[in-house]
Amino acid sequence: MKAIVQDVYGPPEVLRIEEVDRPVPGRGEVLIRVRAAAVDQGVWHLMAGMPYAVRAVTGLRRPRTRVRGMDVAGVVEAVGQDVSRFRPGDEVYGNCHGSFAEYARAKEGTLAPKPRGIGFEEAATVPVSGCTALNAVRDSGQVTAGQRVLVLGASGGVGSFAVQVAKAYGAHVTGVCSGAKADLVRSLGADEVVDYAQEDPVDGSRRYDVILDIAGNRPLSRLRRALTPRGILVIVGGEGGGNWIGGNQRQLGALLLSPFVGHRLRPLGTLVRRRDLEALTELIEAGSVAPAVDRTYPLAEVPDAIRRLRDGRVRGKIAIGL
Structure with a gap:
């Protein structure tokens, strides 16, 4: 073959x-x-x-x-x-x-x-991107109806699913991407779209119940200032950070810092399981995710x-x- x-x-x-x-x-x-x-x-x-x-x-x-x-x-x-x-x-x-x-x-x-x-x-x-997004929204982020969710990297593989899954769970979703991809993120159902070249989405002017940082490289301190006092930050992957551990240094930092702050800082890896695929199938067949x-x-x-x-x-x- x-x-x-x-x-x-x-x-x-x-x-x-x-x-x-x-x-x-x-x-x-x-x-x-x-x-x-x-x-x-x-x-x-x-x-x-x-x-x-x-x-x-x-x-x-x-x-x-x-x-x-x-x-x-x-x-x-x-x-x-x-x-x-x-x-x-x-x-x-x-x-x-x-x-x-x-x-x-x-x-x-x-x-x-x-x-x-x-x-x-x-x-x-x-499978990989959809299951990662589902786990970020449902499990690590514990998103519920009415919450404000910020998706950093909303136009990528995981992000495009995360926007839709968060909307299916009833959240108000703000997607962050480049201006050239804003139309895609809007078509996915985002309530608001931020062009990161024009506006800093984590400058603290707006607060979110849940932030999904997908393949990002912003410091934890900057991300936390955009969270509500008991908000949840989910770090999905990451780029940069050197040849040895790459962007994983932020995930390690989140694990070490989370017990000492009011925010819940949660790293997330990728795991594809049958039950998650079946949950995604339900969302796809219902027309909530495409x-x-x-x-x-x-x-x-x-x-x-x-x-x-x-x-x-x-x-x-x-x-x-x-």
Whole structure:
């Protein structure tokens, strides 16, 4: 089968398309005929091996997993032993290792039936970013109806879902993005849109019950001044911060500071679970959430898709069609 592989860490040029063996599903695994995948910042971090801390998990000198890609949507080809929820022919979406390929293996618990009413390319953009947004809004942010929510990075993958999920929970949402992407954020349902080049959204002139800081780099002290006295700050990822731990220094800082201040400062990682996928499916099928797909690239052009993502030109998510 065709797959996008890498043998060394580096820029998009280290990726190449190659013929590799089709994976075989093990116990509790599902083999998927991939119809679409997606690109997000996590793909870049795994490809580049940056920050260096990720290599403790992915391989110190070279990637342990050759095939890239995490988000997947497709059709079940075969199932391994002890799989009871799926059978060949089912349309599914979720998370796996190696979705930039014609076939991919996934654990049964990281998949759900594909939402009705959307295509494979749209579905593939949901799992990582959608589950992260759902956890940020529902679990870490504990958003309830009537609260004021600020979404920093509202036009990106996680942000585009966070705006919609927060609205579905009844919040008044202010989205922050560049002026060129303001129309997208408004179309997602944001009540207000702030162009960060024209206005500092955390200058303290307005206070929010919940701030979702997505892939940002603002200091905690600046973010806290825009919170209500008992407000919640959720830090989702982060960029910059050096080669060793990257933007994770703010997440570590939040953990250390939170017990000593009135604000609740909560770092958030990415976790794709069946129950979260099912919750997103309900929102999608109800019309409350719709994936924002910037464009779709063919498998052979995954390196170009990653370059576009890192250039900051993406509005929502990039899909990979097979």
